[in-house]
Amino acid sequence: MSREMSMVPAAKPRTYYGHPVLKPPVWSPEVGVYLFTGGLAGGSAVLAATARAQGNDVLARRALGTALAGVAMSPALLIKDLGVPRRFHHMLRVVKVTSPMNLGTWILSGVGAALGIAAACDVLGIMPRVRRVAETGAAVLGPVLSTYTAVLLSDTAVPAWHGAQLELPFVFAASSAATAGAAATILTPQSHARPACAVALGGVVAEIAAAEAMKRRLGDAGDPYHGGESGRFGRVATALGALGAGALVLGRRRRPLAVAGAAAVLAASFCERWSIFRAGTASASDPRYTVDLQRGRLTA
Amino acid sequence: MIAGPPTIVSHLVDTRSHDATGAPRSMGFFTDTSICIGCKACEVACKEWNHVPQDGLDWTGESYDNTGCIGANSWRHVAFIEQARPVRQDDGAHGDLRWLMASDVCKHCAKAGCLDVCPTGALMRTEFGTVVVQSDVCNGCGYCVSACPFGVIDRREEDGRVWKCTLCYDRLRGDMEPACAQACPTKSIQFGPVDELRRIADDRVRTLHRRGVSEARLYGADRDDGVGGFGAFFLLLDDPEVYGLPPTPVVPTRDLGRMWGAAAAAAVSMVAGVVVAALRSRA
Numbered sequence: 094m095s096r097e098m099s100m101v102p103a104a105k106p107r108t109y110y111g112h113p114v115l116k117p118p119v120w121s122p123e124v125g126v127y128l129f130t131g132g133l134a135g136g137s138a139v140l141a142a143t144a145r146a147q148g149n150d151v152l153a154r155r156a157l158g159t160a161l162a163g164v165a166m167s168p169a170l171l172i173k174d175l176g177v178p179r180r181f182h183h184m185l186r187v188v189k190v191t192s193p194m195n196l197g198t199w200i201l202s203g204v205g206a207a208l209g210i211a212a213a214c215d216v217l218g219i220m221p222r223v224r225r226v227a228e229t230g231a232a233v234l235g236p237v238l239s240t241y242t243a244v245l246l247s248d249t250a251v252p253a254w255h256g257a258q259l260e261l262p263f264v265f266a267a268s269s270a271a272t273a274g275a276a277a278t279i280l281t282p283q284s285h286a287r288p289a290c291a292v293a294l295g296g297v298v299a300e301i302a303a304a305e306a307m308k309r310r311l312g313d314a315g316d317p318y319h320g321g322e323s324g325r326f327g328r329v330a331t332a333l334g335a336l337g338a339g340a341l342v343l344g345r346r347r348r349p350l351a352v353a354g355a356a357a358v359l360a361a362s363f364c365e366r367w368s369i370f371r372a373g374t375a376s377a378s379d380p381r382y383t384v385d386l387q388r389g390r391l392t393a
Numbered sequence: 394m395i396a397g398p399p400t401i402v403s404h405l406v407d408t409r410s411h412d413a414t415g416a417p418r419s420m421g422f423f424t425d426t427s428i429c430i431g432c433k434a435c436e437v438a439c440k441e442w443n444h445v446p447q448d449g450l451d452w453t454g455e456s457y458d459n460t461g462c463i464g465a466n467s468w469r470h471v472a473f474i475e476q477a478r479p480v481r482q483d484d485g486a487h488g489d490l491r492w493l494m495a496s497d498v499c500k501h502c503a504k505a506g507c508l509d510v511c512p513t514g515a516l517m518r519t520e521f522g523t524v525v526v527q528s529d530v531c532n533g534c535g536y537c538v539s540a541c542p543f544g545v546i547d548r549r550e551e552d553g554r555v556w557k558c559t560l561c562y563d564r565l566r567g568d569m570e571p572a573c574a575q576a577c578p579t580k581s582i583q584f585g586p587v588d589e590l591r592r593i594a595d596d597r598v599r600t601l602h603r604r605g606v607s608e609a610r611l612y613g614a615d616r617d618d619g620v621g622g623f624g625a626f627f628l629l630l631d632d633p634e635v636y637g638l639p640p641t642p643v644v645p646t647r648d649l650g651r652m653w654g655a656a657a658a659a660a661v662s663m664v665a666g667v668v669v670a671a672l673r674s675r676a
Contacts, residue, residue, distance in 0.1 A: 112462055115541070116538050116544040143667055181532060239660065240656040243656055251539055255648075258652045262658070262660070292667050296666070
């Protein structure tokens with residue numbers, strides 16, 4: 094028997110037969126994937142407009158295409174998640190400022206429409222002024238598309254999400270920029286890809302830093318980010334992100350290395366978002382987080 | 394169980410949901426767990442009236458509770474807690490087991506997270522101040538499930554929509570008591586105008602304290618709490634978490650302004666970052 098054995102029995106958490114206080118999120122994996130595709134679209138819309146302003150049409154067109162692909166996939170994923178998919182349009186029967194999901198649906202619809210118009214004009218080579226307005230509109234709404242999902246998750250009773258409300262938008266914004274830059278790095282010829290490479294590099298470094306800051310400030314409430322599935326994906330995200338950043342730096346003049354680095358950045362961002370998505374389930378399923386946080390026995 | 398004298402029955406409330414002019418009143422429940430006998434008549438009456446499907450026929454091994462928790466298919470849930478501690482019964486006999494029984498239900502929060510986040514408007518505030526899902530509008534997005542600080546509202550797998558206690562909205566419109574309250578044989582579940590119920594609850598706590606039941610406390614009767622007070626509040630004999638309830642629930646939307654502020658700052662930083670990175674790399 095250890096000499097340092099405590100004379101006081103460990104305080105037993107008082108719960109109802111260990112049942113969770115909260116219901117775990119019912120969202121299907123599609124929502125986790127959407128966090129990625131929506132972010133990719135938002136970031137790419139900004140990158141497209143920036144490249145256009147620089148006169149880099151080669152990059153602009155590819156970023157525009159990526160953004161369009163992202164917003165085209167997103168509604169399908171979100172509708173598949175619904176309990177009653179044929180009622181998807183009920184999301185648009187009201188405008189409700191207290192519901193981030195309602196506003197998000199409007200934002201996604203707006204970005205989708207703007208990108209569709211911009212891409213159509215670009216491909217057909219018609220109405221350059223309309224295209225410019227649509228591209229600018231998508232670039233203004235894009236960052237909102239990239240960050241509203243953080244509000245969506247934070248505006249819940251789930252401790253690991255609600256407690257992360259200040260950092261989560263920065264994680265998602267950085268991840269969004271990183272993926273946009275990485276996708277464009279892969280799709281754009283080397284001669285025009287340098288801005289995309291720089292955005293991917295800056296984005297992934299900011300993403301790792303923001304995610305680290307989030308987990309630190311959360312304290313005990315951030316435990317779900319370190320353990321289980323969420324912890325595994327989080328660690329893979331950090332490792333892949335670091336590798337990807339290194340490859341992007343070394344790959345300035347070596348295209349295969351840059352492409353590999355960009356692919357690692359895309360994978361890292363996906364893992365980061367999956368880690369955050371799954372942490373919500375772990376956090377809601379353990380009554381300790383809900384009760385002890387409210388009792389001030391855990392730090393948050 | 395702490396049996397009360399017949400005096401509590403004299404606190405009978407006017408349970409009509411409309412006042413003399415026909416205007417609807419704010420109605421709710423006061424669930425006094427000190428006189429709950431764990432008969433589950435409330436669970437049964439709720440299921441019968443509201444056509445709530447069965448929720449599995451399982452033995453949980455958790456005292457007399459085979460319901461487990463509130464969910465899409467259980468809108469009332471009676472919790473059973475067995476505590477090994479000395480008790481003195483009303484007849485003077487002594488025992489060594491304290492039974493806690495409590496019928497849980499949707500709290501019908503004054504500031505309801507489920508209602509705030511619902512993207513379709515399916516969740517609404519009724520003329521009686523209660524929170525109800527319109528099942529012909531709900532598309533099963535599941536946001537309300539994560540926004541409820543009590544884990545009450547849940548998605549029904551069979552039809553994909555969310556369900557919870559309606560405080561018998563249909564019965565209230567006809568000036569009838571909700572099914573659970575009417576079926577409760579001890580008046581542990583009292584139905585009436587929320588203001589009146591709060592007065593009755595305060596009286597009851599004072600009575601219990603006078604009798605030495607110092608652990609009696611109200612849960613959800615304070616309008617200044619994190620959810621603006623419950624439309625359905627409780628008298629408990631132990632900490633809320635012992636019954637599976639959150640000690641200090643807060644509506645998640647309380648911080649919504651801060652969240653959007655952080656999102657706006659992040660969005661601006663992102664644009665600035667992309668522009669700077671792109672400009673610097675052109676040279």
